[in-house]
Amino acid sequence: MIxxxxxxxxxxxxxxxxxxxxxxxxxxxxxxxxxxxxxxxxRGLSHEExxxxxxxxxxxxxxxxxxxxxxxxxxxxxxxxxxLRFAFRQLRHRPAFTLTAIFTLALxxxxxIAIFAFVDAAMIKPLPYREPQRLAWVTETVEIMGPAxxxxxxxxxxxxxxxxxxxxxxxRYGGFQMRIGEGLVFTPAMRVxxxxxxxxxxxxxxxxxxxxxxxxxxxxxxxxxxxELWRDIFHMDPDVVNRTLDFSGDKxxxxxVLPEKFQFAPRGRLQALTAITPEQGYCEGRRSCHSxxxxxxxxxxxxxxxxxxxxxxxxxxxxxxxxDSNRGQGGIAMPLTEQIVRKIRPVFYVLLSAALLLCFxxxxxxxxxxxxxxxxxRREFALRTALGATRRRMFRQFATESITLVLTxxxxxxxxxxxxxxxxxxxxxxxxxxxxxxFDSVSINRDxxxxxxxxxxxxxxxxxxxxxxxxxxxxxxxxIAEGSAGAGSGSLSWNxxxxxxxxxxxxxxxxxxxxxxxxxxxxxxxxxxxxxxxxDHLVTVNVVPPGKKxxxxxxxIAMERRVVERLSTxxxxxxxxxxxxxxxxxxxxxxxxxxxxxxxxxxxxEINGRSASSTYxxxxxxxxxxxxxxxxxxxxxxxxxxxVNRHFAESYFPGQNPIGKTFGDTSLTPKSMKTIxxxxxxxxxxxxxxxxxxxxxxxxxxxxxxxxxxxRVASGESSIIASLPxxxxxxxxxxxxxxxxxxxxxxxxxxxxxxxRGAAWLAGAFAITALLLCAVGLYGxxxxxxxxxxxxxxxxxxxxxxxxSIYGMVLREAxxxxxxxxxxxxxxxxxxxxxxxxxLFGVSGWDPLTLGISCVVLGVSTFLASxxxxxxxxxxxPMEALRTE
Amino acid sequence: MSERADVWQGTxxxxxxxxxxxxGAQHGYGIARRIEQTSGDILALNYGTLYPAxxxxxxxxxxxxxxxxxxxxxxxxxxxxxxxxxxxxAAEAKSWQQTSEIMARFLALEAAK
Numbered sequence: 001m002i003x004x005x006x007x008x009x010x011x012x013x014x015x016x017x018x019x020x021x022x023x024x025x026x027x028x029x030x031x032x033x034x035x036x037x038x039x040x041x042x043r044g045l046s047h048e049e050x051x052x053x054x055x056x057x058x059x060x061x062x063x064x065x066x067x068x069x070x071x072x073x074x075x076x077x078x079x080x081x082x083x084l085r086f087a088f089r090q091l092r093h094r095p096a097f098t099l100t101a102i103f104t105l106a107l108x109x110x111x112x113i114a115i116f117a118f119v120d121a122a123m124i125k126p127l128p129y130r131e132p133q134r135l136a137w138v139t140e141t142v143e144i145m146g147p148a149x150x151x152x153x154x155x156x157x158x159x160x161x162x163x164x165x166x167x168x169x170x171x172r173y174g175g176f177q178m179r180i181g182e183g184l185v186f187t188p189a190m191r192v193x194x195x196x197x198x199x200x201x202x203x204x205x206x207x208x209x210x211x212x213x214x215x216x217x218x219x220x221x222x223x224x225x226x227x228e229l230w231r232d233i234f235h236m237d238p239d240v241v242n243r244t245l246d247f248s249g250d251k252x253x254x255x256x257v258l259p260e261k262f263q264f265a266p267r268g269r270l271q272a273l274t275a276i277t278p279e280q281g282y283c284e285g286r287r288s289c290h291s292x293x294x295x296x297x298x299x300x301x302x303x304x305x306x307x308x309x310x311x312x313x314x315x316x317x318x319x320x321x322x323x324d325s326n327r328g329q330g331g332i333a334m335p336l337t338e339q340i341v342r343k344i345r346p347v348f349y350v351l352l353s354a355a356l357l358l359c360f361x362x363x364x365x366x367x368x369x370x371x372x373x374x375x376x377x378r379r380e381f382a383l384r385t386a387l388g389a390t391r392r393r394m395f396r397q398f399a400t401e402s403i404t405l406v407l408t409x410x411x412x413x414x415x416x417x418x419x420x421x422x423x424x425x426x427x428x429x430x431x432x433x434x435x436x437x438x439f440d441s442v443s444i445n446r447d448x449x450x451x452x453x454x455x456x457x458x459x460x461x462x463x464x465x466x467x468x469x470x471x472x473x474x475x476x477x478x479x480i481a482e483g484s485a486g487a488g489s490g491s492l493s494w495n496x497x498x499x500x501x502x503x504x505x506x507x508x509x510x511x512x513x514x515x516x517x518x519x520x521x522x523x524x525x526x527x528x529x530x531x532x533x534x535x536d537h538l539v540t541v542n543v544v545p546p547g548k549k550x551x552x553x554x555x556x557i558a559m560e561r562r563v564v565e566r567l568s569t570x571x572x573x574x575x576x577x578x579x580x581x582x583x584x585x586x587x588x589x590x591x592x593x594x595x596x597x598x599x600x601x602x603x604x605x606e607i608n609g610r611s612a613s614s615t616y617x618x619x620x621x622x623x624x625x626x627x628x629x630x631x632x633x634x635x636x637x638x639x640x641x642x643x644v645n646r647h648f649a650e651s652y653f654p655g656q657n658p659i660g661k662t663f664g665d666t667s668l669t670p671k672s673m674k675t676i677x678x679x680x681x682x683x684x685x686x687x688x689x690x691x692x693x694x695x696x697x698x699x700x701x702x703x704x705x706x707x708x709x710x711x712r713v714a715s716g717e718s719s720i721i722a723s724l725p726x727x728x729x730x731x732x733x734x735x736x737x738x739x740x741x742x743x744x745x746x747x748x749x750x751x752x753x754x755x756x757r758g759a760a761w762l763a764g765a766f767a768i769t770a771l772l773l774c775a776v777g778l779y780g781x782x783x784x785x786x787x788x789x790x791x792x793x794x795x796x797x798x799x800x801x802x803x804x805s806i807y808g809m810v811l812r813e814a815x816x817x818x819x820x821x822x823x824x825x826x827x828x829x830x831x832x833x834x835x836x837x838x839x840l841f842g843v844s845g846w847d848p849l850t851l852g853i854s855c856v857v858l859g860v861s862t863f864l865a866s867x868x869x870x871x872x873x874x875x876x877x878p879m880e881a882l883r884t885e
Numbered sequence: 886m887s888e889r890a891d892v893w894q895g896t897x898x899x900x901x902x903x904x905x906x907x908x909g910a911q912h913g914y915g916i917a918r919r920i921e922q923t924s925g926d927i928l929a930l931n932y933g934t935l936y937p938a939x940x941x942x943x944x945x946x947x948x949x950x951x952x953x954x955x956x957x958x959x960x961x962x963x964x965x966x967x968x969x970x971x972x973x974x975a976a977e978a979k980s981w982q983q984t985s986e987i988m989a990r991f992l993a994l995e996a997a998k
Contacts, residue, residue, distance in 0.1 A: 003969070007944035024952075028962045029936070031955070032914035038957075039918075059933040071937035071944075 014073035025068055029061060083400035091404060097373060098405075100776070101366045105409025107769055108362025109455060110416030112355035113444070115762075116451045117421050119348050121442040122341050128263070128441070130201025131297075136307055137339035138168060138294035140315065141330040142606065150294050152278045153287035154318060154326070155193070158294070161314045164307040164333070166299045169199040170292040171264070176272065177544065177736045179246035180233060186544065186736055187229075187247070189272040190264065196273070197224075199297050200264075206230070207241035207256030214275035223252040224273040227260040247272070249549065261440070288325035295336060307333040340438070343751070346838040347759045353835065354515060354766045357508050361770050363459050364508075365777040366405065367466045368501040372784040395464065402463030410456040417452075418444055427758065429749050466497070498781050499817055506821020506862060507828055509767075509774040510854055514829040516767035517850035518836055518843055519760040525842035526756050527747070529688045532681040533583060534621035538743035539711040539720050540582050543728060544736035553636070553704040560700070560707045562731050564613065567711055570720060570727065575712040577616030579697070580705035582739070584747055587686035587693050593663045595652065596673075607648060608685050608695035611703045617643065617680060619712045625649075627659040627678035634699035641699055643678040648694035663696075674698065687752040689841050710743075717742050759839060771858070775865040782814050783869035793873055807874040814866030821862075822855050829854075897938050898947075899981065902966065902974040905948060910965040912955060913939060939964060947973050 033054050040050025058064050091098040127135060138158075142148045150158070150170055159168050171192040178187040194210035203209065204224060214222055223245060225234075234240045243254050252274065264270060276292075278284035283291045298307055311331035319326045341348075381394065421442055433439045543563055550556040560578050568576040581589055591609035594600060614632045617624075625646060634641050642663075649658045658676045665672040674696070682692045713720050721740055728735050739746070747753060786793070793806055833845020843850070904919050905911060911919070916939075917930045942948045947970035955961040966974070 003945035003947070003973075006946055007941065010944040024962070027960065028913060031959055031961045032912065032917075032932075034959065035912075035914045035955075057932065059931055064933045064936055067933045068936045068940055071940045 011071075011073055022069075025065065029058070029064060033058065033061070079396070080400065083397055084404065086397070087401040087404045090401060094373070097369060100780075101369055101405055102409045102412060104362045104365050104773060104776070105406065105459070106412035106416055107773070108359035109410055109413030109452065110420060111766060111769070112352070112359040112455060113413055113417035113448060113452050114420040114424070115348070115351050115355040117417065117442050117444060117448045118424075119352050120445070120447045120451075121438045122344060122348055123337075124447060127337060127340075128261070132337065133335075134166075134298045134300070135200070135336040136165075136296045136298055136304060136333045137336045138165075138296045138307070138311060138331070138333045139292075140290060141332050142328055147332055149290035150292040151287050151290045151325075152276065152284035152292060154290075154315075154329070155292060155294065157318055158311060158314055158331070161317070162307075162310050164298060164302045164310040165296040167195050167199045168294060168296040169193045169196040170276070170294050171196055172276070172292050174274070175544075176247035177734075178248075178272075186738055187271040189223075189247075189274060190270055191274050191276045193276055196295070197258075199295060201297075202259060202262060204256035205259050206238060207254065209256060210273075210275050215277065217277060217279055219275065219277050221247075221250055221252045221277075222255045222275055223247065224256040224258055225254055226258050226271045227262065229271050230257045247274075263440070286325075287322060296333065304333060304335055344755060347755050350515070350519075350836060350839055351759060351762055351766075353832075354512055354763050357512055358766050358770050358773075359455060361505055361508050361512075361773050361777075363462055364501050364505045365773050365780075366409075366459075367462055368498055368505075368777060368781055370402070370463055371466055371498060371501070372780065399460070399464040402460050406456050406459045406463065409459075410452055414444060414449075414452055417448075424758075424762075427761075429754055498785065502778055502781050502817045503821040503824060505774050505777050506818050506858060507825035509770045510822055510825025510858055511828045511832055512763070512767045512770040513854035513857060514825075514851050515832065515836060516760070516763040517854055518833075518840055518845065518847060519756070519763045521843045521847065521850055522839070522841045523753075523756040523760040526688045526753060529684065529842075531584070531684045531747075532622060533683055535743040535747055537713050537715065537717060538620070539713060539717055539724075539741075540743055540746060541709050541711075541724055541728075541740045542582075542738045543578075543707040543709060544738060545707075545732075545734075549732065549734055556704055556707075557701055559732060559735075560613070560709075563707070563728055563735070564615075564709060566727050566731060567709065567724070570711075570723060572713045572716050572720060573711050574714055575615055575619035576709065577613045577619040578700060578707045578709045579612040579616040580610050580700070580703075580708060581685070582708045582710070582743075582746070583620065583683050583685055584688065584743075584750060585685065587690050591696065592666050593696075594666050594668055595661070595663050596668055605652070605694075608693050610685070610695060610697045611700040611705050612643070612697040613700040616700065616710065617683075617697065619710045620683065621712070622683050623681045625679045625681060626657070627676070629678055629680075630697065630699045632701075635701045638702070640672075640674040640702050641677045642674040643680055643697040644676055645680055645692070645695045645697075646682045647692050648696060649679045651694050687750055688747065689752045689756075708739075756839075756841065771861055774858070775861045778814065778818065778862050779865040779868065782810065782866045783872070785813070786810060786869050786873045790873075790876070793876065794879075797876075798879075803874040807870050810870035810873055811863070811866060814862065814870070818859060818862035818866075822858055825858070826851060826855065897934065898942055899974070899977050901935075901938060901942060901964075902947065902970055903978070905964060905966045906971070906974055910953075910963040912961040912963055916964065942970070946970075 033051070036054035036057065037047065037050045040053055041047060043050075045053065055061065129135060138150075139147050140150050140154060149172075152170070155168070155170050159165075162168060169192065171190045174189050174191050176187045176189055178185045192210070194212050194215045197203070197209050205227065207224070210222070210224070213219060225240070225245075230236060230240060234243075240254050241256065244251050245254060246252075258270075258273065262270070276284055283289040296307070298304070308331075311333050315326075315329055315331035319329060385394065421444065425439065425442065428439055543560070545556065545559065550559055564576045564578050567573060587608060589609060590606045593605050593607055595605075612630050614630050614634075617629050626649075627643070630641065630643060644658065652658070653661060658679060661676050662673050663676070664670075664674065680697070683695070685693065685695055711720060721742070724740055725737060728737060741749075748757075797803075797806065829851060830846050837845050900920050900923075901916055904916050904923070908915070908919060913932075913936060917932065917935055920930055921928060939948065939950075943950055943964075947967060948964045949967050950962050950964050952960060953963045
């Protein structure tokens with residue numbers, strides 16, 4: 001074995017060094033020949049006779065040389081190089097064929113390689129941490145929304161009681177206004193438990209990690225800053241550790257620097273981490289306040305199912321232990337990857353399938369080109385066979401030609417993929433990249449190249465087999481006998497294989513076209529979703545007060561009122577108001593409520609809770625269905641009021657008038673009781689594709705929250721946006737701002753819209769390419785099949801057939817093929833619909849309109865693709881056609 | 886010269902190795918002559934087979950070659966056994982002996998009938 005391997009490598013090396021050993025070989029043979037001749041002379045022969053016999057015995061000097069040469073190197077590789085040279089010559093002689101084939105392959109391969117690069121980054125390795133396959137997303141669940149948040153107290157119990165996790169950490173989102181010199185900079189940050197980084201397996205590049213003591217009540221405020229912050233603001237000063245930073249009015253001591261490019265996938269672009277200190281009176285001080293997300297590292301050997309069962313059991317125990325706060329709280333553990341890519345995965349799968357289908361069409365196209373060409377080369381093959389080329393040798397020739405084609409196609413494809421990855425990345429909005437940091441790692445890497453290599457190998461096999469199988473041995477013999485490259489049994493079978501290829505191609509194109517159509521319709525539906533408010537000419541901004549500037553509710557409300565008052569005096573602003581959460585943001589920020597005089601079934605009723613100023617809902621333009629909006633008089637010293645949405649009214653007061661009804665918290669504490677004063681239409685609070693939840697809008701003067709401001713303007717949104725900072729800072733120079741944009745921009749750039757738009761655009765691009773390739777392929781097949789029948793057509797015309805009937809004959813043939821293709825494509829589309837279902841919004845997988853349009857578009861383009869060659873056939877001069885023999 | 890037999894497939898390399906073992910370093914022609922003589926001139930060696938076989942043995946590491954001067958002062962390429970060659974020869978010789986003993990027993994059986 002080792003000896004054979006050794007020999008193989010020496011022979012491989014022999015490919016380069018064999019020629020230089022030639023003289024030595026010659027000398028060795030000459031020496032032996034001389035010795036033999038001398039032996040002959042000793043036996044009494046003449047010198048000439050002795051030499052003749054010696055040569056005879058050697059079996060000829062050159063033959064011996066050749067047999068040694070063969071042994072020295074690998075003859076197969078030498079032949080391969082020969083074949084390669086021949087293949088290149090062949091390809092160069094038919095530039096039209098070669099360029100079409102290479103371009104087609106590059107298109108198909110490039111598309112699938114590019115999409116695969118995204119899939120690879122998102123699905124295969126989205127987490128840049130140690131052993132990411134052991135990382136779990138762990139949190140509590142509630143009935144209405146499934147996974148919800150953990151509370152700090154529950155987290156403590158989970159950490160103590162679990163048997164599945166090596167470590168369990170929690171985090172929550174939080175931002176700071178960081179003071180640098182005179183200015184304030186918004187700094188996205190997370191508050192974490194001390195073991196957060198060690199759970200992920202990440203180490204600080206400078207300073208220290210959090211210690212357990214940092215999580216204690218009353219611990220000193222410490223922060224870890226991001227590498228970018230360290231680099232851009234502190235110029236990589238190693239003494240940044242122990243420096244004090246002003247975060248939202250509090251002093252934080254820097255203890256460490258996060259590694260470069262550190263991202264925590266569910267929340268991207270972090271600039272700082274601080275430690276959770278569960279102070280009394282704050283959220284983490286209460287078991288019932290759920291604000292945290294868990295991330296855990298499984299013990300080795302523990303499966304996610306086991307971990308999930310484990311946390312569910314713990315949650316169940318806690319439920320009986322703390323019936324007040326933990327009623328209805330379950331638990332869930334699942335792979336962290338799953339949590340991050342859940343939303344985007346189906347889109348990527350659809351796109352990858354589309355790209356692979358396109359790749360398939362490209363391959364079929366090239367295969368039919370090769371097939372057509374092999375038909376034209378029957379004579380050449382026959383000749384080479386007659387000259388002694390073995391069947392294996394012929395196969396190898398096909399293989400070499402397809403390898404040359406495919407390799408060139410693949411390399412061009414990879415270049416195309418690089419280009420398209422770059423341009424796709426330009427189209428992905430920053431907000432989405434922040435949410436899904438794996439976008440940063442999209443690249444043409446080892447996995448991608450491996451994928452490229454696999455499709456290339458598949459294509460090589462396909463391209464070698466097709467012409468190889470077609471040229472059957474007997475057909476070759478017959479071709480020699482017939483001495484013609486023309487019609488006969490050969491072209492009939494060619495027609496059969498070629499027709500099948502065309503049908504497959506058309507079918508796949510129908511699937512792609514229908515898919516793209518469905519995705520576009522679903523995008524249109526999404527953007528046309530009835531928002532129940534008027535998004536046009538609406539400017540939004542979140543005002544962020546610095547930490548301790550407005551210590552009381554009254555002070556904050558006064559500030560918000562002042563800001564809105566100043567803003568409504570801007571020219572062009574017709575209405576302005578403030579609430580807590582802008583529409584089309586997210587479902588969540590919920591309240592648990594209970595109705596008096598109703599049996600309490602122990603379940604929480606969970607609703608979207610929002611606050612609104614007296615002008616907020618009017619400025620949004622939500623229709624008021626009953627009662628009144630929030631008014632200026634609903635102040636803190638008055639009874640609490642609520643405006644509810646239609647869904648709320650219909651769910652909890654079916655057939656009744658909800659005005660005047662009350663609800664409170666789950667224990668119906670008197671000071672939580674609110675009276676419903678109005679019903680508005682279902683304002684879209686969540687993403688466009690999220691369902692409508694029951695929602696209640698409280699008076700912003702009675703329930704203080706963050707300030708989200710909406711401005712209705714007559715026109716000139718951009719000038720209003722430009723003057724916002726000045727006006728807001730004139731109220732208080734320390735006020736921060738975020739999310740300054742128009743409502744339409746917000747909707748168009750929302751994650752769901754971006755996902756749908758991206759999918760629709762890409763699928764559309766694939767479909768158009770598929771349509772083009774399909775037309776080119778059909779054109780090629782039809783014109784080739786006509787060229788094979790030139791003689792037959794000539795005879796028909798000479799016998800008096802009219803041009804129209806020739807036209808009709810060709811078109812009928814093409815029509816039959818495309819009809820068969822379209823029908824099978826329809827069938828496939830219906831099958832593919834189940835894959836699409838999860839990414840479609842408001843349109844069914846077998847939408848007849850979309851399917852119908854796709855079929856018509858394809859029918860028209862195949863007609864055009866076959867009309868050209870048909871016309872050429874019909875206008876040919878019968879005499880010339882006959883003379884082609 | 887009487888009818889001569891070609892070397893049986895697969896035995897040539899064993900013969901070459903054995904020859905080199907008994908004679909020491911030897912050039913191609915010398916090996917060929919020795920094999921023919923040992924066979925009592927029954928075996929005819931095709932040189933177009935011998936030289937590739939030598940190259941193969943060398944590639945596999947069983948023989949080594951170097952240029953030297955032959956008895957009559959001509960430059961010639963001498964082949965000699967390597968240690969791997971010695972081991973290989975021992976192993977192959979043993980298996981051949983077994984094979985021929987088995988065959989001999991069967992042929993004896995035939996004769997006793």
